[in-house]
Amino acid sequence: MALTGIEILKMLPKKNCGECGVPTCLAFAMKVAAGQAEIGACPYVSEDVKEKVSEASAPPIRTITLGSGDDKFVFGGETCLYRHEKRFEHPTGIAVMLSADMDPSEIDGRLDRFLALRYDRVGVELKADMFAIKDVGDSQAFVGLVEKVRSKCPDASIILMSEDPQVIKAGAETCGKHVPLLFAATASNAEAMAEVAKETGCPIVVKGENIGETAKISEKLQADGLKDLVLDTGARTMKSVYEDQIVCRRASVKHKYKPLGFPTITFPCEMTDDPFMETVISSILIAKYAGIIVLSDLQGDLLFPLLLERLNIFTDPQRPMVVQEDIYPINGPDENSPVLITCNFSLTYFIVSGEIEGSKVPSWLLIKDTEGLSVLTAWAAGKFSADLIAQFVKKSGIEEKVRHRSLIIPGYLASIKGELEEELPDWKIQIGPREASHLPPFLKSWKPED
Numbered sequence: 456m457a458l459t460g461i462e463i464l465k466m467l468p469k470k471n472c473g474e475c476g477v478p479t480c481l482a483f484a485m486k487v488a489a490g491q492a493e494i495g496a497c498p499y500v501s502e503d504v505k506e507k508v509s510e511a512s513a514p515p516i517r518t519i520t521l522g523s524g525d526d527k528f529v530f531g532g533e534t535c536l537y538r539h540e541k542r543f544e545h546p547t548g549i550a551v552m553l554s555a556d557m558d559p560s561e562i563d564g565r566l567d568r569f570l571a572l573r574y575d576r577v578g579v580e581l582k583a584d585m586f587a588i589k590d591v592g593d594s595q596a597f598v599g600l601v602e603k604v605r606s607k608c609p610d611a612s613i614i615l616m617s618e619d620p621q622v623i624k625a626g627a628e629t630c631g632k633h634v635p636l637l638f639a640a641t642a643s644n645a646e647a648m649a650e651v652a653k654e655t656g657c658p659i660v661v662k663g664e665n666i667g668e669t670a671k672i673s674e675k676l677q678a679d680g681l682k683d684l685v686l687d688t689g690a691r692t693m694k695s696v697y698e699d700q701i702v703c704r705r706a707s708v709k710h711k712y713k714p715l716g717f718p719t720i721t722f723p724c725e726m727t728d729d730p731f732m733e734t735v736i737s738s739i740l741i742a743k744y745a746g747i748i749v750l751s752d753l754q755g756d757l758l759f760p761l762l763l764e765r766l767n768i769f770t771d772p773q774r775p776m777v778v779q780e781d782i783y784p785i786n787g788p789d790e791n792s793p794v795l796i797t798c799n800f801s802l803t804y805f806i807v808s809g810e811i812e813g814s815k816v817p818s819w820l821l822i823k824d825t826e827g828l829s830v831l832t833a834w835a836a837g838k839f840s841a842d843l844i845a846q847f848v849k850k851s852g853i854e855e856k857v858r859h860r861s862l863i864i865p866g867y868l869a870s871i872k873g874e875l876e877e878e879l880p881d882w883k884i885q886i887g888p889r890e891a892s893h894l895p896p897f898l899k900s901w902k903p904e905d
């Protein structure tokens with residue numbers, strides 16, 4: 456159960472010294488309770504208190520980290536049932552299945568598609584995250600495949616799948632510091648697999664025949680000292696996997712039931728042979744709590760919608776999506792190209808930049824930080840006013856990039872033209888169209904004002 460700020464305050468030394476970066480112990484306690492500060496930031500709390508507070512403030516679903524360095528994949532750490540209650544923390548991992556007995560050309564194809572199917576959206580790279588590598592009784596071939604994936608796709612996380620603990624261990628050693636997920640501890644091999652997980656320090660999947668057996672194995676492994684677990688409830692039909700995802704999330708978040716307090720792994724690739732149906736199942740599981748989904752293969756037209764869905768669901772609903780304040784060159788502009796300005800609400804940026812790109816007119820697009828508000832809302836909130844726009848234009852560096860001094864503002868801001876000309880006496884202000892879709896004809900006939 457999470458501690459309140461007052462409960463945390465009672466455990467602090469109450470020196471009000473500010474060494475934690477917050478002026479008072481009360482303010483610090485409130486920040487820790489809200490998850491905005493770490494208890495360890497106060498140098499005077501005992502190890503005992505640190506442990507107590509950290510344990511009480513840990514999310515009901517454990518956070519698991521795979522990979523290494525800049526190529527880490529983090530999942531779990533969820534704290535709520537519904538996105539609008541707070542937010543979903545870590546996006547569902549998308550894995551691709553590989554098997555050691557696959558045709559080499561098929562393996563190469565999947566690795567190539569993993570590398571090629573990457574999309575830039577809202578300044579974020581959207582892509583699949585990992586490979587699930589299956590042993591088929593030939594440990595050499597399995598280890599060889601792990602090596603191949605590591606060398607060809609070094610940013611991919613790895614799930615090692617074998618029933619043989621020694622094969623799993625060999626695979627984990629091949630991964631070195633790039634932490635893999637071990638699959639899986641079952642009722643029949645839990646002890647031996649737990650040993651491998653302890654020796655290698657890797658997280659391990661608990662796989663039961665059903666959710667009840669999964670909880671029992673999980674309890675046993677936790678009693679054995681393992682902390683980083685992932686759950687596979689054995690469900691391989693849409694109905695049963697959907698039910699299990701909800702039971703796991705509800706039991707851990709609402710009832711603090713520790714055996715199910717871990718992220719899940721699911722296998723749409725084992726639920727259907729139809730790639731389209733596999734995508735439909737995956738889309739449901741992304742929305743309904745899966746920590747990882749394992750796909751049979753990657754196909755651009757099926758992967759892209761899943762990536763976009765994931766991006767949307769795992770975006771904080773309380774924070775608008777923004778792009779960085781900057782000058783964005785589009786279509787290779789030069790010193791004679793038009794200069795446009797708009798807000799940093801990402802949807803506005805993508806619509807406006809898309810229309811400019813489509814016009815094929817080389818242009819400079821200035822993006823002003825409006826804290827993610829759209830043009831009119833930002834103007835009404837005083838974040839896109841003439842004085843702030845003028846300040847940004849002066850410091851942006853656009854004056855060194857163009858010879859003319861004509862600035863195109865959104866049509867909806869026509870009323871600030873006079874004020875802006877006063878703030879920017881060297882510039883002529885031109886009123887652009889109200890709708891972004893009218894930008895191409897506007898730009899094609901654009902001329903700087905003298």
Ligand code: SF4
Nearest residue numbers: 471472473475480497
């Ligand atoms: S460093 Fe510790 S004692 Fe000092 S103000 Fe912060 S919480 Fe209080």
